[in-house]
Amino acid sequence: MRVFGSSGVRGVVNDDLTPEDATAVAQATGAVWTADGIDRAAVARDTRATGEMLVDAVASGLASVGIDVDRLGVVPTPGLQAYAERESVPGLMVTASHNPPEYNGIKLVGADGVELPRERLEAIETRLLDESVDRVPWGETGDSRRVDGAGRTYVDDLLAAVDREGIADADLTVALDPGHGAGSVTSPDFFRRLGCHVKTIHAQPDGHFPGRDPEPVADNLGDLRRFVRATDADLGVAHDGDADRAIFVDERGEFVEGDAALAALTAAAIDEGDTVVSAVNASQRLVDVAAAAGADLTLTPIGSTYIVSRIRDLQATGESVSVAGEGNGGILFPGFRIARDGAYTAARFCELLARSDGSASDVVARYDDYVNVRRDVEYDEDHQREAMLDAIERAARDSVADLDTTDGYRLDYGDGWVLARPSGTEPVVRIYAEARSADRAEDLADQLYDAVAGVRVD
Structure with a gap:
C-alpha cells in the first residue's frame, strides 16, 4: 500500500x-x-x-x-x-x-x-x-x-454558482462522456438544467469502465470525438473516474489540449495583481497569460495536495488566487470552492462559449501554439526507480538548459522544456515535454526517455 x-x-x-x-x-x-x-x-x-x-x-x-x-x-x-x-x-x-x-x-x-x-x-x-x-x-x-440526495444538492450548488441564464440563451449542444464514472450520476442532469441540449456516451455507471479507461486523455476519447461530429455538438466534455476533472473536444471533434483550456479559462478569470497557482509542468501558455494580465504565477510540485496547500498559504497572506490547477483538466476556482470540479470547470467553459461569437475551437485558438508530449516509463522495484532518477539527474546536469528541481527535473531551453519525475500514484516515471513543433517536443522527450529507458538494473 x-x-x-x-x-x-x-x-x-x-x-x-x-x-x-x-x-x-x-x-x-x-x-x-x-x-x-x-x-x-x-x-x-x-x-x-x-x-x-x-x-x-x-x-x-x-x-x-x-x-x-x-x-x-x-x-x-x-x-x-x-x-x-x-x-x-x-x-x-x-x-x-x-x-x-x-x-x-x-x-x-x-x-x-x-x-x-x-x-x-x-x-x-x-x-x-x-x-x-x-x-x-x-x-x-x-x-x-x-x-x-447528496448528488442532487451538489448539482443545485453548481447551478447557483454559474451564469445559468447566459448558458441557456446560448442554446448549446453538449456531448458528455462521464466515462462510466461518478459524473454519470450528476453531470447529465446538471447540463440539462443549465439549458443545454445534452447527448451522452459512456454515461452508465459501471466500475469496469467498459467504454473507455477512466483517464480522459486524447487516446481514450476517440468515441467522444466521433460522437461530437455525429451529433453536431458545440462542445464535448469528458470526466475522469471521480469527475473532478474536465477535458474538452471542440465542435470539429478535435481534442482540446488541457493546457490550452486552462489558459483560456484563466485569461477570462484573472485580474492584474491576482495570483495563479499551477504545478511545475505548467505550460508556457499559462506563463504568457499570467504575464499579459499582470498576474503572478507560482509553481508547486505536481499533485492537487500541493496546489491546494499553496492556495491556502497565499490566501492566508491576503493574496487573491483566482485560478489554480494543471493541464490535465483538474482546475480550481477558489472563489467558488478550493476543489477540483469537473462539472463546474465545464460550465465555466460553456460561459466562455456563451459570451463569444465563435466556437470552442475559436475560444482556444490563441492558446494552441505549443505541442505537448507525455511518456511513461514503468518500473517494478524501488531500486529501479532510484536508478532511473539517477540517470535523469546525470542527463539534466549535463544539459545546457535552465534546471528547475521543484519536483523532479525540468529543463527549460527557451523554445521548449522537458520534465521528468516519478508519479505519486503509479509505479512509473513520467516525462513531459512542450515545444512549438511536434518534432521539437518529441526530441526533448526523447532526451530524457532515452536516459531512463537505457537503464538496466540487476
Whole structure:
C-alpha cells in the first residue's frame, strides 16, 4: 500500500490496497479526528467495482474509533467536498480518480470541504505506521446512516454558482462522456438544467469502465470525438473516474489540449495583481497569460495536495488566487470552492462559449501554439526507480538548459522544456515535454526517455 502520495492513497485492490489497509487508514484518520473533537464524518465513492467493499471497510474503521458515518453512496469527489463544507464534517472519498479499473484509493477531506493539508496527512500517517490507534468500547462505536440526495444538492450548488441564464440563451449542444464514472450520476442532469441540449456516451455507471479507461486523455476519447461530429455538438466534455476533472473536444471533434483550456479559462478569470497557482509542468501558455494580465504565477510540485496547500498559504497572506490547477483538466476556482470540479470547470467553459461569437475551437485558438508530449516509463522495484532518477539527474546536469528541481527535473531551453519525475500514484516515471513543433517536443522527450529507458538494473 502506498501511503498518501500526491493525491491520497492508491493501489491495485487486494494487492497494494486491501480492505484491511482501508480499515487501518480509516482508523488512523478517525483517531486524529476524534482527538480534535470530531465524532462524525462522510464517506462516498466513485463507481469502481471494488468501491462498495472498501466503503464498508473504511466505515467499519471509522466506527471502531467512535466516528458516526454518513454514507453518501456514489457521488463525484467535489460532491463529497460540497457535503463536507455544508455539514461541517470531514470526509473520506473512496476513489482512484483516473487510474485503471483494478485500482482504488482514498482521499481525505476536511470539515471545510478542502483536501487535508500535508501536515494533517503526516499526522495520520504517523498514527497508521505506529499502529497507535485505540478502539472504543462496544457501546461507544459509531453509527452508520445512509444519506440520500447528496448528488442532487451538489448539482443545485453548481447551478447557483454559474451564469445559468447566459448558458441557456446560448442554446448549446453538449456531448458528455462521464466515462462510466461518478459524473454519470450528476453531470447529465446538471447540463440539462443549465439549458443545454445534452447527448451522452459512456454515461452508465459501471466500475469496469467498459467504454473507455477512466483517464480522459486524447487516446481514450476517440468515441467522444466521433460522437461530437455525429451529433453536431458545440462542445464535448469528458470526466475522469471521480469527475473532478474536465477535458474538452471542440465542435470539429478535435481534442482540446488541457493546457490550452486552462489558459483560456484563466485569461477570462484573472485580474492584474491576482495570483495563479499551477504545478511545475505548467505550460508556457499559462506563463504568457499570467504575464499579459499582470498576474503572478507560482509553481508547486505536481499533485492537487500541493496546489491546494499553496492556495491556502497565499490566501492566508491576503493574496487573491483566482485560478489554480494543471493541464490535465483538474482546475480550481477558489472563489467558488478550493476543489477540483469537473462539472463546474465545464460550465465555466460553456460561459466562455456563451459570451463569444465563435466556437470552442475559436475560444482556444490563441492558446494552441505549443505541442505537448507525455511518456511513461514503468518500473517494478524501488531500486529501479532510484536508478532511473539517477540517470535523469546525470542527463539534466549535463544539459545546457535552465534546471528547475521543484519536483523532479525540468529543463527549460527557451523554445521548449522537458520534465521528468516519478508519479505519486503509479509505479512509473513520467516525462513531459512542450515545444512549438511536434518534432521539437518529441526530441526533448526523447532526451530524457532515452536516459531512463537505457537503464538496466540487476
